Amino acid sequence: MEAEPDRAETTCCVVGAGPAGVILALLLARKGVAVTLLEAHDNFDRDFRGDTIHPSVLELLDEIGLAESLHQLPHAKISTGTLMTPDGPVVLGDFRRLRTRFPYIMMIPQKDFLAFVAGEAKRYPSFRLLMGARVEALVEEGGVMRGVVYEDDAGKTELRAGLTVGADGRGSRVRHLGGFEQVKTSPPMDILWFRVPRLAADPDGGMAFIGGGHILVMLNRGVQWQCANVILKGSSSQVRAAGLEALRRDLAEVAPSYAERFQSLNDWRQVSMLSVESSRVKRWFKPGLLLIGDAAHVMSPVGGVGINYAIMDAAEAANVLAAPLGAGTLGEGHLREVQRRREWPTRLIQALQTRIQRRVIAAALDPRRTFRVPLVLRLLLRLPVLRNLPARLIGLGFKRVHVER
Numbered sequence: 001m002e003a004e005p006d007r008a009e010t011t012c013c014v015v016g017a018g019p020a021g022v023i024l025a026l027l028l029a030r031k032g033v034a035v036t037l038l039e040a041h042d043n044f045d046r047d048f049r050g051d052t053i054h055p056s057v058l059e060l061l062d063e064i065g066l067a068e069s070l071h072q073l074p075h076a077k078i079s080t081g082t083l084m085t086p087d088g089p090v091v092l093g094d095f096r097r098l099r100t101r102f103p104y105i106m107m108i109p110q111k112d113f114l115a116f117v118a119g120e121a122k123r124y125p126s127f128r129l130l131m132g133a134r135v136e137a138l139v140e141e142g143g144v145m146r147g148v149v150y151e152d153d154a155g156k157t158e159l160r161a162g163l164t165v166g167a168d169g170r171g172s173r174v175r176h177l178g179g180f181e182q183v184k185t186s187p188p189m190d191i192l193w194f195r196v197p198r199l200a201a202d203p204d205g206g207m208a209f210i211g212g213g214h215i216l217v218m219l220n221r222g223v224q225w226q227c228a229n230v231i232l233k234g235s236s237s238q239v240r241a242a243g244l245e246a247l248r249r250d251l252a253e254v255a256p257s258y259a260e261r262f263q264s265l266n267d268w269r270q271v272s273m274l275s276v277e278s279s280r281v282k283r284w285f286k287p288g289l290l291l292i293g294d295a296a297h298v299m300s301p302v303g304g305v306g307i308n309y310a311i312m313d314a315a316e317a318a319n320v321l322a323a324p325l326g327a328g329t330l331g332e333g334h335l336r337e338v339q340r341r342r343e344w345p346t347r348l349i350q351a352l353q354t355r356i357q358r359r360v361i362a363a364a365l366d367p368r369r370t371f372r373v374p375l376v377l378r379l380l381l382r383l384p385v386l387r388n389l390p391a392r393l394i395g396l397g398f399k400r401v402h403v404e405r
């Protein structure tokens with residue numbers, strides 16, 4: 001017979017210590033709400049999960065006095081995003097033109113960012129972080145979610161909570177257990193991630209090379225370039241079968257000035273495959289349960305905004321929920337309000353990403369077509385009023401979120 005799980009209690013149980021989970025837990029703990037953050041992994045180590053911290057997130061951290069200390073950690077800054085086309089470079093976004101204290105994208109290993117935020121949260125007595133604690137089930141009573149059952153080295157524990165937040169990412173177990181319905185779109189691409197050496201004399205912005213049916217994005221990570229090679233959806237096995245020599249050749253073809261760097265790729269273990277998805281749930285909540293971040297909406301990598309949107313969800317959720325959680329008056333209306341504030345910016349950016357995928361990426365990945373920057377984009381980048389729009393949307397999003405007092 002299986003042993004009865006141990007029992008524990010908290011006010012808010014946050015499942016998943018990714019960007020959304022750690023920020024929500026920190027903001028709630030700051031306001032004195034008892035919060036337990038459960039993370040399935042034993043550490044924050046994670047590669048190729050996005051290392052981009054956008055101006056909007058830096059502003060948010062600044063509001064709670066953490067931006068300066070985050071900047072003490074080793075990081076790189078990206079101030080411009082340039083599209084390298086067969087017709088020459090086109091500056092797509094110049095973050096230096098944005099009205100913000102932080103006119104750049106900060107590149108910092110995600111593990112360092114998560115450890116930093118969790119470290120700050122630990123200063124508050126109402127915060128508890130359990131690593132290696134995997135959520136296996138939801139506790140439901142009379143149609144209301146009352147917490148979770150998690151498993152760690154000590155066995156199973158039933159953690160009861162006034163609110164459970166699923167911040168457990170794109171393959172969310174909480175979303176699955178809660179029976180949430182997802183609306184999916186099908187982006188036409190997958191991505192191969194890898195790193196190559198970066199030299200001091202290299203440009204310091206982010207670059208996207210387009211040509212010959214290839215798209216290669218290179219992001220400054222200090223002594224390395226983090227590279228995303230965009231390939232047609234479902235073609236990764238073909239790319240692998242063709243071999244590393246063919247991959248190096250393709251990369252050199254699209255970015256000839258970096259051909260020598262691609263020689264450092266000599267083992268498939270250096271290459272990590274991302275199956276690109278895009279989806280969102282129709283309803284972000286049920287009684288006693290809320291989804292945020294990738295659990296609520298898996299973002300396409302176009303624009304690299306997944307972390308940004310996950311953190312904005314967390315900040316808005318803390319704004320709406322801290323007081324009723326503290327007072328024990330949380331109701332469905334509060335959860336609905338979180339969705340109301342965050343759904344429209346998410347839907348807008350996803351609609352834009354879908355358009356770019358169809359109009360630009362699908363065309364660029366077609367080797368039979370010669371890529372040309374769409375006329376609308378060329379015009380937009382020439383008009384002084386509109387040319388800051390791409391940097392604004394990537395750096396600050398459709399809606400700026402502030403930490404409410």
Ligand SMILES: Cc1cc2nc3c(=O)[nH]c(=O)nc-3n(C[C@H](O)[C@H](O)[C@H](O)COP(=O)(O)OP(=O)(O)OC[C@H]3O[C@@H](n4cnc5c(N)ncnc54)[C@H](O)[C@@H]3O)c2cc1C
Nearest residue numbers: 016018019020040050135168169293294304305306307310
């Ligand atoms: C290869 C790759 C590259 C990316 N690059 C970028 C980029 O450059 N910029 C960008 O903005 N976004 C990028 N993204 C997207 C970005 O990583 C996500 O949008 C963002 O991490 C979402 O944050 P989150 O907190 O919602 O979920 P996640 O970061 O996925 O965190 C979820 C956490 O929940 C934990 N968890 C899962 N299941 C359980 C369970 N049952 N119990 C307990 N814990 C659990 C996981 O271990 C994880 O730590 C990338 C994604 C991938 C996959």
